[in-house]
Amino acid sequence: MKKIAIWIASTVTVVVLLFGYHTSTNKTSALGSTTDQSPGTTVGQSGQSSSTPSSAPSTSPPKTGTGGSKSYTGDVAQTERGPVQVKITVKHKKITGVSILQVPSEDPMDVRINDYAVPILIKETISAQSAQIDMVSGATVTGGGYLESLQSALDRAGI
Amino acid sequence: MTAAADPGTVAVHRRVEMIMGMPISLAVRRTDGVRAGLDAAWAEVVADLREIDRIFSTYRNDSIISRLGRGEIVLDQCPPEVGEVFGIGAEANRRSGGSFSIMLPTDDGPRLDPTGVVKGWAVERVSQLLTELDDVDFCLSAGGDMVCHTATEQSPPWRIGIEDPRDPTKIIAVVPVSCGAVATSGASRRGEHIVDARTGRPPTGIASVTVIADSLTRADVDATAAYALGCDAVDWLARQSGLLALVVEPDGHCITVDNRTGTPKIIGRP
Numbered sequence: 001m002k003k004i005a006i007w008i009a010s011t012v013t014v015v016v017l018l019f020g021y022h023t024s025t026n027k028t029s030a031l032g033s034t035t036d037q038s039p040g041t042t043v044g045q046s047g048q049s050s051s052t053p054s055s056a057p058s059t060s061p062p063k064t065g066t067g068g069s070k071s072y073t074g075d076v077a078q079t080e081r082g083p084v085q086v087k088i089t090v091k092h093k094k095i096t097g098v099s100i101l102q103v104p105s106e107d108p109m110d111v112r113i114n115d116y117a118v119p120i121l122i123k124e125t126i127s128a129q130s131a132q133i134d135m136v137s138g139a140t141v142t143g144g145g146y147l148e149s150l151q152s153a154l155d156r157a158g159i
Numbered sequence: 160m161t162a163a164a165d166p167g168t169v170a171v172h173r174r175v176e177m178i179m180g181m182p183i184s185l186a187v188r189r190t191d192g193v194r195a196g197l198d199a200a201w202a203e204v205v206a207d208l209r210e211i212d213r214i215f216s217t218y219r220n221d222s223i224i225s226r227l228g229r230g231e232i233v234l235d236q237c238p239p240e241v242g243e244v245f246g247i248g249a250e251a252n253r254r255s256g257g258s259f260s261i262m263l264p265t266d267d268g269p270r271l272d273p274t275g276v277v278k279g280w281a282v283e284r285v286s287q288l289l290t291e292l293d294d295v296d297f298c299l300s301a302g303g304d305m306v307c308h309t310a311t312e313q314s315p316p317w318r319i320g321i322e323d324p325r326d327p328t329k330i331i332a333v334v335p336v337s338c339g340a341v342a343t344s345g346a347s348r349r350g351e352h353i354v355d356a357r358t359g360r361p362p363t364g365i366a367s368v369t370v371i372a373d374s375l376t377r378a379d380v381d382a383t384a385a386y387a388l389g390c391d392a393v394d395w396l397a398r399q400s401g402l403l404a405l406v407v408e409p410d411g412h413c414i415t416v417d418n419r420t421g422t423p424k425i426i427g428r429p
Contacts, residue, residue, distance in 0.1 A: 138322020
């Protein structure tokens with residue numbers, strides 16, 4: 001996971017490590033116990049990268065809702081598209097909901113017009129070989145449909 | 160598109176591996192014609208995807224996501240990737256009006272299942288390993304959701320075949336993609352999860368939606384959200400800036416939404 005940890009740092013402007021998620025009442029719970037991570041991974045360490053906002057973490061005490069639900073709010077984090085904050089609802093310790101509180105801006109990202117082109121419709125639908133395609137996007141490519149799928153024929157042909 | 164070599168003359172090298180319960184397919188063209196280094200890069204891609212699966216698999220009782228969902232650990236103890244996926248999922252839920260969710264309704268109440276987000280997010284992550292290789296054009300697909308990349312202006316675009324939802328042995332359209340992501344949503348793949356949130360039943364008037372965008376997580380969410388909206392998919396897609404989409408109706412009729420520039424063009428609707 002080292003590579004992925006490095007990517008996290010390098011892409012931090014996109015989705016920042018928002019989760020200065022502090023459960024102030026859970027200090028005696030699983031925190032501090034081993035998290036059963038396999039050796040060699042970087043998970044479970046003092047979780048925040050150095051690039052998270054430096055403000056002191058806000059400890060938002062859990063709010064108790066009706067029916068024994070509690071919700072926890074993560075820190076507000078600044079991302080490339082604005083502030084993002086997530087709320088997690090927990091009932092009897094199980095996560096029952098994840099929702100967004102503060103929403104990044106909806107400014108569309110520029111698409112270079114040559115990045116991709118309008119689909120070319122096939123008048124009489126034809127085989128993959130005739131269409132000279134490289135990859136298939138569709139519903140049956142995954143799971144049980146794979147072996148009979150066009151994608152599997154492509155994969156076999158190229159190995 | 161810039162003029163480019165006939166795609167048929169450029170050698171494509173392929174790999175495929177079953178990970179996260181789905182076929183991960185790779186197609187690679189070295190622009191300098193040399194194929195050294197592919198095996199090492201692929202091994203790294205596979206290893207990283209398996210690590211992601213160990214964190215996020217809902218089929219493994221001991222995965223981090225399973226333990227988090229049961230309340231055995233809290234988010235503080237999870238690797239930062241988990242929080243990132245949660246943020247993507249929560250935002251997707253909001254943008255899709257509830258069609259896309261990382262909480263699945265079950266008879267025992269809502270269950271945490273970020274699989275829909277993780278697939279596209281994971282492919283985007285590991286694609287960076289391949290983007291870092293010099294002079295490599297690649298297309299990396301996880302069960303039909305894919306990232307495409309070309310390294311030079313001279314590289315021909317990848318030709319992505321869209322499956323005919325009426326007959327999966329046939330292709331109904333071809334999308335040329337130089338740099339971008341493609342995701343398709345339709346009945347036979349995740350039908351049991353996709354309902355029109357307004358009716359609680361599967362959507363009508365639509366057989367599949369393919370979205371092409373800069374980001375695979377974006378394409379995934381938009382394809383799922385659009386499909387769930389059925390007859391209203393085209394209008395909804397026309398309001399999402401920065402994408403191309405192909406909507407296939409049950410009779411095979413195709414409607415294209417070209418919203419790459421923010422001024423949508425709809426092709427094929429009478």
